[in-house]
Amino acid sequence: MEGFPILSLMLLVPLAAAVACLFVDAKAARTIALIATLVDLALGLVLWAGFDVGGAQWQYVERAPLFAGFTWALGIDGIALLLIILSVFLMPICIGASWNSITKRVGEYMAAFLLMETLMIGVFAAQDLYLFYIFFEAGLIPMYLIIGIWGGDNRIYASYKFFLYTLLGSVLMLIAMLWMVNQAGTTDIPTLMSYDFPAQAQTWLFFAFFASFAVKMPMWPVHTWLPDAHVQAPTAGSVILAGVLLKMGGYGFIRFSLPMFPIASAEWAWLIWGLSMVAVVVTSLIAFVQHDMKKLIAYSSVAHMAIVTVGLFSFNVQGLEGSMMLMLAHGLVSGALFLCVGVIYDRLHTREISRYGGIALNMPKYAMLFLFFTMASIGLPATANFVGEFLSLAGIYQVSSWAALICGTGIILGAAYMLVLYRRVVFGAQVNADAAAMPDLDLREWLMLGSLTLATLWMGIYPESFIAPMRQDIVKLEARLSPDAPQGDSRLVMGDPQPTEEVQAHEGAH
Template identity: 75%
Template sequence: MSFPILSVMLLVPALAAVGCLFLSPGGARWLALAATLVDLLLGVLLWVGFDNAGAQWQYQEYSPVFGRFAWALGIDGIALMLIMLSVFLMPICIAASWDAIEKRVPEYMAAFLLMETLMIGVFAAQDMFLFYIMFEAGLIPMYLIIGIWGGAERIYASYKFFLYTLLGSVVMLVAMLWMVREAGTSSIPELMAYDFPPQAQTWLFLAFFASFAVKMPMWPVHTWLPDAHVQAPTAGSVILAGVLLKMGGYGFIRFSLPMFPEASAQLFWLVMGLSMVAVVYASLVALVQSDMKKLIAYSSVAHMAFVTIGLFAFNRQGLEGSVMMMLSHGLISGALFLCVGVIYDRLHTREIARYGGLADIMPKYALFFLLFTMGSVGLPGTAGFIGEFLSLIGAYRANSWVAFVCTTGIILGAAYMLYLYARVVYGKVKSDEVAAMPDLSARELALVVPLALAVLWMGIYPESFLAPMRRDIGLLVARVERAYPQGDAHLMARVGAPAAAAPAAHGTEH
């Protein structure tokens, strides 16, 4: 395709960000909304034009810059889905900030537009150094959004967010420089097919793990996330949970698994152990939270652990489940933070104990909040179900104990989300201020309805999301198959089978 659609998708919000700085607050709002809607339209064209049966890498662009560094863009099905998630959430974030942000509005809109540019750049980059620049530069607008427009403890939260995520990535840059010297290229597609020495893979894996684990975030380097969510404005929390956390999972898919398959298998229990702790620990911590945002933040830590468990299950179901989990969590967690923002704008508190009885006062709000709560729990027919289900199947095929622990996390997840919903929506009205809260406005309905439709669409017809990335996941499975770690579930499946049948069983389960 001759039209450089990916470059245009990067250019539109970048130019609009500059333009916002020279406009009035009202003009900046409209320009930001227009730019994000243009990118959403381009994203739809990207999806419609993507050939599921065509080449692995499509919409490729290449322009040498200097040395081995090049402006190299292109997407596969996995990157396509994550770009669509980004461009879908961004207009909602702009509209959610319409009335809530009153100070330095042009700068705020510029920061969000710059973030959109960098997020799309991360998923579209095909040069490793271009990926690194986009990956790290994304810290800057989020740091500013938390630090300038956040809550009372915003400075502490923004510094903690910045330092955690930056320090984890310094080691990754050193590893990238060694890889380019070793392989003689900085092209990500070429590096995905390059066989690095097994003895070097472990160190390279750990260097990338230091960055991606913080970004996910995995236990125990998750502590920056609750602070960042609590202090960030509503739209900042939506985009942080919706897209920025997915960059760590995308990094595992794009770098760790295909480039270091032997090391990924060798460190299987490191990843699984941390993920199992995260599922149970974060769920238990979420149960005792009194702040709604903090509860949803800890639920994100638990849900993102399902992503790493699915990724390192080394089978198709686990990998498909992890990507679907990233997409569904982006929609559902973003919607839940939006729901918190709606009532925060009315009562200016996130304390659960201050609410109650909203089912009678705000029935429309209660209905949408219920849908997103059920999605977070993983109710069949919602987006949350398919990702959790596939991830659990993949985990069981890898190791039955991992699947058992993760299943307890699902039960705990239902407990803390339903407990939150019951305290906020049911019961008696606590005060006159709560009784006076109006139901969803037309603007707020315009925010939650698209999210609700997307959550139901993904839950009822997940094939439309799985189809573009099925071939790419198959190629990734074939790449890591040689290092496939054997778990107890595989051994138990072969009890009583003839010895000669074992190799065939191993080959067919992919």
């Protein structure tokens, strides 16, 4: 595949399909969207199969000068590869989730999703700073339309809140980008990742980027747009929002903030740890008292992404690898939980937990898969979340034992609210006749949830297949960060254990 513009093709396929969907009827639009997303999934698998683990850091590089110094520059490393694979894997599932539930303006709906796929891949593949910004910000538009047109009763409020929150921080990021290009004389992202910006300027640049990425994650206290967006979005909108769009914030930290501003990142790491600790505890407690299933899972997403941020700012290999694994795992598990909510919402048209109960009797297959994803969300060993959470907490323990302790409580609190949710929905007496009459999963729903089940088990049982492509990228990033990494309070020394003075004295006596 050397020399073949596979990344440009992956951008072109959904974009062309999006245009086609605008000019056909609903049935044809669904078919075109499904075929286009499956083609992109196949191209993604080719991308993964051809990626040379241990080879050059940047592969599948494409460069073409366009106009006024603007360059069409694409390329991926192992980190970008895995996030692109996550995106193309979830998109056919999103189209399948919308197959029957979306009945109005179907062509426009499918076009919006396909356009979003193009922009998501573009964010992870862009190697030009301005090109990245265009893809990053344009991704707001289709999601804004999906929530605002096909969302729930309060969709206009939620869509405006989503748009304004995410746009505000990005204005500051653009100003910082303009200064960086003027300072470094290039828009090339790989070059900027190794450029040493002045120490006094790094703080301002760090916070300008932080304003955008913190909202995207989202971090506490700028997370309040997320529950509203999830509740009002259609099921597929929630899947892609939790599965991929939140990961753009984490990708921004690992691609820009950490390598480009290492001094400021280390200096302000305490702020990230503090916000993340608050987020884990507060949002978990808020999730515990929710009556709406979607809102509960939305708050759990904030808690999980807080563990991602402490892993990212642990400045060591374990934490960085763990945060990446947890981002991928959360994309699968959280997306699957929103699908589980969508399955019963399509039957009963309510997300109120109290309206269900005892559905294990009439929906045993659904109850089985819902239990699996509930346990995966908690971090059951042999599932994807366990690997990411374990590595992230092991990483942060090396620099802050308090952060590890408090963030570790999120696992306990997560088990509490997720198991209570499952018990109230699936077990107990069947007090509502309409819930007791709901049919079990059909073939389409089996295929969607089954594919997510296999992927979640694969990540949990054999994580090396996901860690291997990004290993050398993580090691290079850790080497870039290590000179400025903060001293930890855990007094944990990696490497061979050193004998204590008592042992040395005892050995000397003999």
